[in-house]
Amino acid sequence: MRRNGALATLTILSFAMFLATLAPPAHASTCTMASVAGNWGYTYTGMLLLPLGPVPVAAVGRYTLDADGNVSGTQTRTVAGASAQEVLKGSGRVNSDCTATATIGIYDQAGNLLRTGVLAEVFVKNGKQSRAIFESLVLADGTNIPVVITAEAEKQ
DSSP states (O other): HHHHHHHHHHHHHHHHHHHHHOOOOOOOOOOOHHOEEEEEEEEEEEEEEEEEEEEEEEEEEEEEEEETTTEEEEEEEEEEEEEEEEEEEEEEEEOTTTTEEEEEEOOOTTTTEEEEEEEEEEEEEETEEEEEEOOOOOOOOOOOOOOOEEEEEEEE
């Protein structure tokens, strides 16, 4: 009897170990402001949804994110083919699950606020890349501009 009980226990343990190998691995990476801080390069593309119809928008730029969540950088953007050099200033917050939010003010070269964007972001590839979508875009006068804009960034 003891032998059958030991054999049954061994069989159950072996089966349990087999099932454990089939389970997806636990999410190993976590993010902190310090782990994603650094210099980043990015692009974004999408559409402004204006009353006269959709207008294409794109940008390429760089920004620095520090461990306190401060964002600063520059970009060259184009809206319907008209380009401009712009300055970025804002702040972000990173969650341990590698999701993030950022509120970024976009300024002209003279320091005048042009618009503010709010982005939802996720860091991937162990915090070396990110993907984002604009949740809102508000002009300096308070006008909300509906948008569909996505961004990709890579840590430099």
